[in-house]
Amino acid sequence: MIEQYGWSEQLAAALAPHARAGHTPGRVVLQQRDGYLVVTDQGELRAKASGRLLHEAKEIGHPAVGDWVALSLSPQERTATIHAILPRSTAFVRRAAHSSRGLQIIAANIDVAFIVTSLNADLNPRRIQRYLAAAWQSGARPVVVLTKSDLSPDPEALAAEITALDVDCPVLLVSAREGLGLDALVNQVKPGETCVLIGSSGVGKSSLVNAFLNEDRMATQAIRESDDQGRHTTSHRQLIMLPGGGMIVDTPGIREVGLIDAEEGVSAVFDDIEHLPQDCRFSDCSHANEPGCAVRAALEDGTLDPDRWAHFQKLKLELAAAEEKADRVAKDAERRRLAALQKHYRATKRNDRGSRD
Ligand SMILES: Nc1nc2c(ncn2[C@@H]2O[C@H](COP(=O)(O)OP(=O)(O)OP(=O)(O)O)[C@@H](O)[C@H]2O)c(=O)[nH]1
Ligand SMILES: [Mg+2]
Ligand SMILES: [Zn+2]
Incomplete structure (x- = not known):
């Protein structure tokens, strides 16, 4: 079983x-x-x-x-x-709103993270990048999923826009309503592997689960007409066996992506290792050849597995790189947005002047 x-x-x-x-x-x-x-x-x-x-x-x-x-x-x-x-092999973590409650693990032992955004709303590259950074850091393979492709006149163009951000992972288009792109999504998850759906409320996460199962197992609800926001329909995190032998975790919509904490993800998986350097004699110990190094001592007496230590160091480096990249991409997008606004503003001013003359 x-x-x-x-x-x-x-x-x-x-x-x-x-x-x-x-x-x-x-x-x-x-x-x-x-x-x-x-x-x-x-x-x-x-x-x-x-x-x-x-x-x-x-x-x-x-x-x-x-x-x-x-x-x-x-x-x-x-x-x-x-x-x-x-x-845990991987963990998606966020800081609980009330810090006294400490860490909150969204899902653990996840192989694939579907970063879900819907095409009925504006694409938000910055948000996607922040989810991606968190996904890479959790240890899971991210996949960007653009849902409700049936609502967009040109879904391929939007997918190309995201791919152009150099996201370094698959970008898939799906429509749960029309059953489009579902196989490509399921194929990302091998038998025995677990994936998680991460994204705002109303983007269609539970609808995707239902489409995979071919039955209305999860409750879904129409988004608000006033502002296109979801209604936080799913209230529990749940792991569901898929027909192909993979598993999927449906989650409640995330209210605040900033709450996903990549660094905490590393800590939740490597809790034992993170505290080790505090026992090194020098606070800036590089764990190379300083005397009184607690990390090397643990490696030597076998309490610290060398593979785990190597993995931890690699993740720390990736974390720094991913944050830098997310930052750069976000700044880039912001600059392009401002440039477009400026161009639009100048054009309208010219037109205004034109009509007055
Ligand atoms: N047109 C269209 N509508 C969709 C599609 N997928 C989902 N929807 C609709 O979007 C609304 C929200 O879908 P849900 O599956 O409840 O969204 P969710 O992401 O699970 O939302 P929370 O549980 O609140 O986080 C529902 O009215 C769905 O019918 C799709 O592919 N096309
Ligand atoms: Mg849901
Ligand atoms: Zn050391």
Whole structure:
């Protein structure tokens, strides 16, 4: 059962110490206010986090949809307790609005991030870039998805506009309503892989899930006519098995893209590593050959896996590069917008003068 959800040897190794304590693995498929739904080899069970895990949540966040967890089961009641979160391969993170609540993981162990924007509204390159930076940093492969292609007179031109931003990832056009482009989207997700839909309310995320499933499983709702904004129809994050063997996480529309925090994403995955350098003797330690380096000590005594350390350093570099790039692209777009405005302004002034003369 859990193999279908992407259970791997690596995860089995991570579970081993918990298995010795009698715990079994499961994957979080639904997160609600009062608890979770997890899939296990015993089927789907309601679950709650243990008190100790809640205590640790400040550091690594609460269990999130997509997380692999170690559970104790109480099969009679069809419930379970989550005792530990297995190390995440990727995580989409944002700072909770109330900072006391710490990190909020939008989804964990995501392979592909669909950055969803709808063609009935103005394309916002800056927003797309910020989502992309967050996606790269989460560790997932991003794909830009332009929805409601049926509402645009020239969807290909808009897709070309985004591709021209040098986004370095596929840009796909879809229409859930007309069933266009759906296969190309599903083909991005291999069996056992998990993708997430990230985007504002009303762009058509749940409609896409329904189109993939060929049934109205998720609630959808028309956007407001006054301002084209969505109505925040989806209220929970949920992981759904697709017919092709991949999985998809539907999420509530994100109100504020700035809240997706790329840097925190790295922290949520590499929590243990991030704190290590604090133990180095020198605060500016480069972990190369300084004496009293905690990182090298951990590498030598085997507590820090060299591959994980290398991956962490690579992500840190990419984070810096992605932020710089997002910044540059946003400034570029802003300059072009102002230039166009100026041109328009000069032209109207000329016309005004023309009509007065
Ligand atoms: N014309 C057209 N309308 C679409 C398409 N996809 C979705 N819609 C409409 O857009 C509206 C919003 O769709 P949802 O799927 O509820 O959007 P959502 O992104 O899940 O929104 P939240 O759950 O609030 O985040 C609905 O009225 C859909 O019928 C499409 O391909 N073409
Ligand atoms: Mg929805
Ligand atoms: Zn060091």
